[in-house]
Amino acid sequence: MANQTIAQYPKGDRSILIPLLQDIQDEFGYLPEDVLMEAAAHIGMPLSSIYGVATFYNQFRLTPLGKNIIRVCRGTACHVKNSANILFGLESALNLKPGQTSRDKNFTLEVVSCIGACSIAPVICINDDYYGRITVKEIDKILKKYQPTPAKATNAKSPEVTK
Numbered sequence: 001m002a003n004q005t006i007a008q009y010p011k012g013d014r015s016i017l018i019p020l021l022q023d024i025q026d027e028f029g030y031l032p033e034d035v036l037m038e039a040a041a042h043i044g045m046p047l048s049s050i051y052g053v054a055t056f057y058n059q060f061r062l063t064p065l066g067k068n069i070i071r072v073c074r075g076t077a078c079h080v081k082n083s084a085n086i087l088f089g090l091e092s093a094l095n096l097k098p099g100q101t102s103r104d105k106n107f108t109l110e111v112v113s114c115i116g117a118c119s120i121a122p123v124i125c126i127n128d129d130y131y132g133r134i135t136v137k138e139i140d141k142i143l144k145k146y147q148p149t150p151a152k153a154t155n156a157k158s159p160e161v162t163k
């Protein structure tokens with residue numbers, strides 16, 4: 001079935017590529033390959049050219065986001081307050097580089113240039129939660145709040161019954 005987002009754009013018009021990619025990303029949260037293939041056929045553009053555009057602009061992502069999005073501010077105010085160490089600490093704790101999502105899809109790590117909270121630099125933001133004047137020592141404690149709760153054991157032993 002044709003994707004409705006793509007179908008609303010005129011066929012064969014390559015000039016609409018950017019807004020089309022933005023709409024696809026709004027719908028899926030990223031740019032799925034099968035949808036890009038459909039977009040390529042719709043506007044008559046090679047898939048490789050579409051990937052060229054999608055990878056040029058950092059607003060586009062080719063992989064799905066994790067459940068929790070961690071944004072590390074690397075703007076000037078945060079930089080002078082050692083945000084590089086915070087980023088390194090998060091990379092180490094999560095085993096992720098900026099732009100990557102954990103295998104369990106729980107975390108995505110991103111770098112941003114300023115999140116408008118310079119007075120409490122260095123700052124990170126996890127989803128809608130801001131953590132200001134953060135130190136590397138606090139990272140593990142903060143991340144624990146966003147870890148999935150362990151599933152309850154379904155095969156737990158029943159209490160022994162004596163006859």
Ligand code: FES
Pocket residue numbers: 073074075076077078079113114115116117118119121123
């Ligand atoms: S530079 Fe980090 S919040 Fe502005």
